[in-house]
Amino acid sequence: MRQYFILFIFGILLAFSSCRTDFDTVASSGDLKFSRDTVYLDTVFTNISSSTYQLKVYNKSKNDISIPTIQLKKGLSSKYRLTVDGMTGNNGKIFKDVTLLAKDSLYIFIETTAAITDANAADFLYTDEIQFDSGANLQEVALVTLIQDAVFLYPKQNPDGTKEKIKIDDKEVDGFYLEDNELNFTNEKPYVIYGYAAVPENKTVIFEAGARVHFHANSGIYVDRDASLQINGSKSNTEKLENEVIFEGDRLESLYSDIPGQWNSVLFANGSKNHSITNLTLKNAVIGLDFKSPANLISIKNTQIYNCAQYGILAQNAAIIGENIAVNYTGLASLSCVYGGNYSFTHCTFNNNWPSSSQFAVNLSNSLPGAVPETNPLTQAAFNNCIIYGSNTNEFNLNKNTNTPFVYQLNNCLLKFSSTTTNPDYQFKTDAIHYNGITLNENPKYYNVNQNKLNIDNTSAAFAKGNQAYIIPLDILGITRTSPPDLGAYQSKDFPK
Template sequence: MRQYFILFFFSLFIALSSCRTDFDTVASSGDLKFSRDTVYLDTVFKNIGSSTYQLKVYNKSKDDISIPIIQLKKGLNSKYRMTVDGMSGNNGKIFNNVTLLAKDSLYIFIETTADITDADPTDFLYTDEIQFDSGANLQEVALVTLIQDAVFLFPKQNPDGSKEKIKIDDKDVDGFYLEDNELTFTNQKPYVIYGYAGVPQNKTIHFEAGSRVHFHANSGIYVDNNASLQINGSKSNTEKLENEVVFEGDRLESLYSNIPGQWGSILFADGSTNHTITNLTLKNATIGLDFKSPNNIVQIKNTQLYNCAQYGILAQNAQINGENIAVNYCGLASLSCVYGGSYSFTHCTFNNNWSGSSQFAVNLSNNLVGATPETNPLTQAAFNNCIIYGSATNEFNLSKNANAAFVYQLNNCLLKFSSSTTNPDYQFKTDAVHYNNIILNENPKYYNINQNKLNIDKNSAAFAKGNQAYIISTDILGITRTSPPDLGAYQSKDFPK
């Protein structure tokens, strides 16, 4: 019996010890170590919350310590907010008596939402410090965020709380029509669009050189019937693309710089007209340029489209004349011309290194399932001095319906099509009606495919293989082409070793 009592009290002691939640700690001595001495939160627009950033705090000593206070220097007025090991403290600003065990660490997660008026007017930086302890033991980690002012365009809110809608393809979507004084986008401030910004019928939207447009999720531009879009970018002298017109998402953090599908599309209604696109860089959309208008020829020059979740350019029975276009990383096709139309592309690089096996660089068809009628004539699809390449086995696809015309021709193009086939549509060496001077399955050796740098040098299979008859005098960057010209959108150059 005595043994049972001893066992009972021993078990009780163990249980009570294991439930203990307090620790014998010593006060912090100011010897904390940090994963970084400054936390840089990437650029954000005014009043738009940032991503969450991490700071790790280490206790290298052999003692369990108590940090009397962890706080933001600006206190409850700070535009930063934190969690410390999952605790929210006093509004995410002040934390008292934080325990940190010996040889252990804790995580601090930091966010901000600030206005441009909160920033330093000389450099637009908003700053603060995280303070650990005080007095002689005070340690600080700096916080820095660049706040960018912008013009915000968004749907109005109806009295019932719903958002303003516009109709696109017979569907009501969150959106609004731009007023006359909103139809010119300048380079004075970036623009941030929520929902679809509609260009009213019989109006023209203009984008001046150097303008920047950022789209929130499920947002874009809709060009209505008889409306026009004019993008008037110009040659830039640096990699900052200072004179390009740039369309991208509204998350400015580097983490989001190459994530596809962050926003919707630039949609051109059937009946929209007279579109000119010059020196545009578009990235991270769902569909970059979505054309549904056979009425007028669309002019696209010196334009780059990257990281689109579905298509870089999707054209349904449209008319496009394209020069110096570069497209890469698209989930379905970099260029897809369906349901007929008329197309001419010269000195273009249609590449697709999407990580998959069923995507194409170029897709052509004269049919569309469910349309009335289901076929439309493809009256022209000409590719001159182009590169059609990518990571899939075959990067060129034809979908022909015998009930409508299907006219196409590739002249002096580098093409990837690795499968052996007896299909008469893909006889690249013997079918002179559709294929002339085709370089088949040779690597163009781009400078850096992962960074969408589709430039080539003298070691490329595309070097000096173009036909002088189709030459565009300058490349996508404004560099003068030599004779014979290189294939694709870029004139070759030497790269740094």
């Protein structure tokens, strides 16, 4: 019995000795340390929520402390929202008696949704401070957000609460038809599109030089039957591409700068017509330019398309003349011409460094599963002074139905196809009907392929390999080409060392 009593007493002593004193706190003395003294929340559009940013707060002392208040200086009227170690406090604005253990830290997560009218009229900055404690112990961390004004285009709300819909390929999607006063996109303000902005039949949408168009998730442009699209960008003089027309997602934070699939596509319906695209930069779509059997010839010049989840250009039974086009990082193919058509591409760089073993830079086909009929003639697919390259073993794919015309020719092109094959369609050195002047499996040595900088210098295998007969006098940047010309969209130049 005595030994049980001793064990009982020992247990009590052990329990008391192991009790935590973590919450026997002392008041904060104003000696908190922070992971940064200013949190920049990047640029956001008016009334669109930002990404979530974090601030780490450190207690370097040997004492557990209590911070009497953590709050936004503007209080409950602030456009910022905080979460402090998982707590939301008073509407994410004010927190009382926050405990921070010795030699420990806490996380503060920060978001904002602000309008252009909330920002400083002189610089469009919206600012606030996170205040820790008050009086002599007051410490502050600044918050800064640039608010950008924009023109917002979106489907109307129906009386029953549903969104306005349009039909694309017999499927209803969130979308709306542009009014006559919405068909001209200028460079005065950026545009933000929700859903599909559709161009009505017999109307033309025009994008002026310097226009900036941002698409929300699952959004895009739809050009209906007998409608037209004209993109009238021009040469820019700086890396800001001030005269380029730019299509991209509506998240402006640097984290989103190269994430594929943020919005859907620019979709050209069967029977749409008279399309012209000049000096366009398109980024981060699912399919960049999606042509569904347009009625007549399409011109694409000086155009860059990057980071598309499926295709950069998908053309179904289309007719395209392409000059100075650069495409890179696409999940399936940078250029895919299916169900026949008529194509001519000169001084283009079709590269694909998407990290998979099934992607291509260029895919050609004269068939389409499920179509009636299933095959259609490929009357021409000409590639002149082009680069067709990428990270895969073979970047050029022919999907040919031998019962239907399939006409193609590569003249003075750098081509990646390193598999050994007896297939007669891929005899690049001996098949003079389809291949002339092919530079095979040599590195073009792009300036920085991971940043979509497909420029080359004089050490590139594409240097001075072009045929003068196919020369486009100016490259994609408006630089004069020399003779003999380089292959691809870019004239060679020296890079900074």
